[in-house]
Amino acid sequence: MKLKYAIIGTGALGGFYGGKLAKAGHSVEFLLNSDYEYVKEKGLRIDSVLGDFHLPDISAFRQTEEMSLADVVFVCLKTTQNHLLKKLLPPILHENTLIILLQNGLGVEADVAKEFPNQMVAGGVAFICSQKVGAGHITHLDLGKIIMGMHQGDRGSVLKQICENFISSGIDAEMTADLDLIRWRKLVWNIPFNGTTVVMNTTTNSLILDEATRPLIYSLMNEVVCAANACGVALNEEFARKMIDMTEAMMPYEPSMKIDFDLRREMEIFYIYTRPIELAAAAGYDMIRVRMLEQELRFMQKNLSNDKG
Amino acid sequence: MKLKYAIIGTGALGGFYGGKLAKAGHSVEFLLNSDYEYVKEKGLRIDSVLGDFHLPDISAFRQTEEMSLADVVFVCLKTTQNHLLKKLLPPILHENTLIILLQNGLGVEADVAKEFPNQMVAGGVAFICSQKVGAGHITHLDLGKIIMGMHQGDRGSVLKQICENFISSGIDAEMTADLDLIRWRKLVWNIPFNGTTVVMNTTTNSLILDEATRPLIYSLMNEVVCAANACGVALNEEFARKMIDMTEAMMPYEPSMKIDFDLRREMEIFYIYTRPIELAAAAGYDMIRVRMLEQELRFMQKNLSNDKG
Numbered sequence: 033m034k035l036k037y038a039i040i041g042t043g044a045l046g047g048f049y050g051g052k053l054a055k056a057g058h059s060v061e062f063l064l065n066s067d068y069e070y071v072k073e074k075g076l077r078i079d080s081v082l083g084d085f086h087l088p089d090i091s092a093f094r095q096t097e098e099m100s101l102a103d104v105v106f107v108c109l110k111t112t113q114n115h116l117l118k119k120l121l122p123p124i125l126h127e128n129t130l131i132i133l134l135q136n137g138l139g140v141e142a143d144v145a146k147e148f149p150n151q152m153v154a155g156g157v158a159f160i161c162s163q164k165v166g167a168g169h170i171t172h173l174d175l176g177k178i179i180m181g182m183h184q185g186d187r188g189s190v191l192k193q194i195c196e197n198f199i200s201s202g203i204d205a206e207m208t209a210d211l212d213l214i215r216w217r218k219l220v221w222n223i224p225f226n227g228t229t230v231v232m233n234t235t236t237n238s239l240i241l242d243e244a245t246r247p248l249i250y251s252l253m254n255e256v257v258c259a260a261n262a263c264g265v266a267l268n269e270e271f272a273r274k275m276i277d278m279t280e281a282m283m284p285y286e287p288s289m290k291i292d293f294d295l296r297r298e299m300e301i302f303y304i305y306t307r308p309i310e311l312a313a314a315a316g317y318d319m320i321r322v323r324m325l326e327q328e329l330r331f332m333q334k335n336l337s338n339d340k341g
Numbered sequence: 342m343k344l345k346y347a348i349i350g351t352g353a354l355g356g357f358y359g360g361k362l363a364k365a366g367h368s369v370e371f372l373l374n375s376d377y378e379y380v381k382e383k384g385l386r387i388d389s390v391l392g393d394f395h396l397p398d399i400s401a402f403r404q405t406e407e408m409s410l411a412d413v414v415f416v417c418l419k420t421t422q423n424h425l426l427k428k429l430l431p432p433i434l435h436e437n438t439l440i441i442l443l444q445n446g447l448g449v450e451a452d453v454a455k456e457f458p459n460q461m462v463a464g465g466v467a468f469i470c471s472q473k474v475g476a477g478h479i480t481h482l483d484l485g486k487i488i489m490g491m492h493q494g495d496r497g498s499v500l501k502q503i504c505e506n507f508i509s510s511g512i513d514a515e516m517t518a519d520l521d522l523i524r525w526r527k528l529v530w531n532i533p534f535n536g537t538t539v540v541m542n543t544t545t546n547s548l549i550l551d552e553a554t555r556p557l558i559y560s561l562m563n564e565v566v567c568a569a570n571a572c573g574v575a576l577n578e579e580f581a582r583k584m585i586d587m588t589e590a591m592m593p594y595e596p597s598m599k600i601d602f603d604l605r606r607e608m609e610i611f612y613i614y615t616r617p618i619e620l621a622a623a624a625g626y627d628m629i630r631v632r633m634l635e636q637e638l639r640f641m642q643k644n645l646s647n648d649k650g
Contacts, residue, residue, distance in 0.1 A: 231540060232640055244639035251633070320629050324560070330553035331541050 034059060035193060038102035038124050040117075042067065042076070042092075044162040044288075045134050046108030047170040049178065049203065051078045054087055056201035061091040061099045063120070068094045070167035080172035082202060096123040104194055106156070107133045111140055112298040118147055125151060130190050132156050132180060136222060136288065137303025138215050138311065141183035152185030157214045161285065174282075177204040181211030216260040216267060221275050222304055224252035226289035227325040230299070230332065237284035240276065248321075250276060255319045259312035289329075296336055301329050343368060344502060347411035347433050349426075351376065351385070351401075353471040353597075354443050355417030356479040358487065358512065360387045363396055365510035370400040370408045372429070377403045379476035389481035391511060405432040413503055415465070416442045420449055421607040427456055434460060439499050441465050441489060445531060445597065446612025447524050447620065450492035461494035466523045470594065483591075486513040490520030525569035525576060530584050531613055533561035535598035536634040539608070539641065546593035549585065557630075559585060564628045568621035598638075605645055610638050 037060040039050035046062070054060040064071055075088035093099045102124045107117065114135075121131065131148065133140045134156040145153040161174040178198060180191055191207050198205035208214050225236050228249065232239065239245040253272035260267045279285075289299050305326035309319050346369040348359035355371070363369040373380055384397035402408045411433045416426065423444075430440065440457065442449045443465040454462040470483040487507060489500055500516050507514035517523050534545050537558065541548065548554040562581035569576045588594075598608050614635035618628050 232637065232644075234640075234644070238644070239640070242640050242643060244636040244643070248633060248636040321633050324557060324630050324633055327553040327557040328541065331543075331548070331551050334551060334553070335541075335543070335547070 035103040035190070035197065036100060037061070038096075038099060038105045039063065039108060040096070040105060040120060041065075041108035041110075041113070042071070042168075043108060043164045044170055045158055045160070046106060047076060047164065047168075048078060048080070048160070048162045048172055048176075049106065049108075049134070049158070049198075051076050051085070051087055051090075051170070052201045052203050053197060054090055055085055056197075058197055058201070061093060061102065063096060063099065064092050064094065067167040068092060074168055077169045078172060079170070081174060082172065082176065096120050099124050101126045102129055104190070105129060105131045107131060107135060107144075109135070110292070110298075111135050111137055111300045111303040114140065114143065117144060121148065128152070128190075130154055130185075130194075132194075134158055134178070135303070136218075136300050137307060138219060139307040140303055141211070145184040149184075152190075153183045154180055154191060155183055155211045155215065156180040157218050159218075163291070177206070179206045179208050179214050181208040181214060183211060210265075212263070213260075213265050213267075216256070216263070216265045216308075217271065219260075219304070219308055220253050220256045220267065220272055221279070222287070223256050223308065223322055223325075224249045225279070226287040226300075226304060227329050228252070229287055229290040230293045231325065231328050235284040235286055235290075236279050236282065240280050246276075252321050252325065255322050256308070259308060259315075259317050259319050259322075262312050262315040262317035264315075293332070293336070298337075299329060299333055301326060301333060305329065344412040344499070344506065345409060346370070347405075347408060347414045348372065349405075349414060349416045349429060350418035350422070351380070351477075352417060352473045353479055354467055354469070355415060356385060356473065356477075357387060357389070357469070357471045357481050357485075358415065358417075358443070358467070358507075360385050360394070360396055360399075360479070361510045361512050362506060363399055364394055365506075367506055367510065370402060370411065370433075372405060372408065373401050373403060376476040377401060383477055386478045387481060388479070390483060391481065391485065405429050408433050410435045411438055413499070414438060414440045416440060416444065416453075418444070419601070419607075420444050420446055420609045420612040423449065423452065426453060430457065437461070437499075439463055439494075439503075441503075443467055443487070444612070445527075445609050446616060447528060448616040449612055450520070454493040458493075461499070462492045463489055463500060464492055464520045464524065465489040466527050468527075472600070486515070488515045488517050488523050490517040490523060492520060519574075521572070522569075522574050522576075525565065525572070525574045525617075526580065528569075528613070528617055529562050529565045529576065529581055530588070531596070532565050532617065532631055532634075533558045534588070535596040535609075535613060536638050537561070538596055538599040539602045540634065540637050544593040544595055544599075545588050545591065549589050555585075561630050561634065564631050565617070568617060568624075568626050568628050568631075571621050571624040571626035573624075602641070602645070607646075608638060608642055610635060610642060614638065 039046040042062045130152040132154045141155045159177045162172040195205045348355040351371045439461040441463045450464045468486045471481040504514045
């Protein structure tokens with residue numbers, strides 16, 4: 033049986049992964065918002081290190097009410113939009129639809145699972161450098177692997193099929209039995225770099241090369257490692273060191289939160305910072321520096337919002 | 342015996358306190374740098390909540406070599422200039438000259454005492470809102486008390502006379518036997534607000550009123566209290582709470598470090614942050630948040646310097 037895919041949020045992630053599936057011939061419907069008119073007329077363009085391509089005629093929609101029922105729904109919105117899911121998702125869900133949250137942070141699956149208690153819910157973590165650079169135009173700069181794991185319901189067989197679909201579409205994909213581990217691993221990078229590039233108004237590279245912020249980044253990473261451990265997730269300092277080395281080898285990079293802030297969009301503070309801090313605290317570990325970073329970010333977010341309005 | 346005063350650095354502090362002494366008829370010589378020509382011609386103007394005044398003809402100098410030997414030398418430079426003292430001070434010192442460091446932070450007296458091992462050295466802490474607003478032009482907005490204590494040598498009797506001179510000149514002045522306590526008390530305010538107003542690009546008031554940064558400020562204050570305790574200085578949480586209340590009652594205020602940063606001058610990171618962090622660490626206490634703030638400030642300072650050229 034061929035799976036019918038729905039992509040909720042056709043940005044850097046949704047546009048890329050959905051585009052790759054569509055290009056390989058899979059049935060994919062895309063939900064768009066501001067880019068709808070443009071994409072409906074001109075299609076989706078993806079400039080990728082794996083090869084550029086153009087999808088002139090994708091199944092683009094402005095409302096989920098107009099979309100088909102889907103077997104697999106990839107939620108690729110920013111987590112700051114998750115309050116919309118309650119209205120967005122029901123029109124495309126059938127009994128066995130699997131909702132996969134391809135989002136940042138920790139705890140998104142738990143919240144969506146609570147909202148949709150009878151639905152299968154999975155999480156996906158994308159290790160990719162991609163950006164939406166214009167309407168219907170995505171650039172894929174580096175990496176691309178996606179790791180998925182179940183959170184609610186036992187539909188591992190569907191997840192396996194999705195993995196196979198990705199792999200045959202040219203995407204490195206993998207299943208995990210330990211989604212928490214994958215999410216915490218990504219936080220080891222996301223927590224220090226997203227916030228600190230915003231607060232210091234700089235790139236990953238400058239932070240890593242500076243003699244004051246390099247140890248700060250390392251301390252923040254270690255707090256994430258300790259928090260993961262407190263939550264029963266096995267990570268170690270060695271992994272933090274690897275993340276430092278990996279970042280040093282990367283091109284100067286602006287994490288998604290930095291891009292959001294510069295574009296005056298709401299930052300994903302809650303799921304990237306607040307939730308991990310709360311979960312660690314409940315497990316007895318105080319993320320002192322990460323909390324300080326979160327407080328700085330909240331101040332900046334609020335003052336940005338004030339400026340706006 | 343009347344004391345001969347020298348003011349090294351005629352800015353917001355030196356100009357005000359020296360000006361008050363000179364106005365009351367004391368012998369005061371002023372060292373100036375960029376404002377020398379202007380002040381030589383036009384004198385020193387002080388707009389003070391205690392009453393405005395103008396000193397048309399002060400003893401202004403550009404080099405200490407041209408100045409008289411002084412009984413009391415008030416060092417009112419930014420601590421970032423303290424490397425100059427080795428050259429600046431000797432021409433005006435006699436055997437019994439008392440050097441008083443009217444500066445921010447912790448450990449300035451120890452460093453200057455090491456540089457001048459045979460000289461009396463004291464420290465002074467000014468509780469004042471004053472600013473240099475133009476050449477030879479100082480505004481005094483609020484407060485004004487000065488507290489002084491000996492660090493090296495026993496010249497308490499001279500300190501007493503200085504206090505009397507201040508008081509008869511209209512300045513609230515006091516001696517302390519515990520200079521460390523006074524310096525740590527001031528750090529309880531200076532450490533959170535100086536750095537955080539720079540990193541968040543804001544005023545004391547906005548930080549105090551924000552629900553994210555108010556607890557952050559309080560946490561930073563408590564780290565200073567704990568660090569003081571570790572160093573054998575008696576302070577408690579109640580004092581931190583008082584500082585919060587006091588700041589809330591103040592007008593929105595930009596601390597000296599914020600002004601320095603905005604004017605692209607070097608910030609006093611070393612004596613306000615690094616020294617207290619080091620002293621606390623040596624006493625077994627890790628100022629985690631304060632160190633993070635210091636690291637952020639060092640990054641900002643360095644990038645400011647890089648921008649400069």
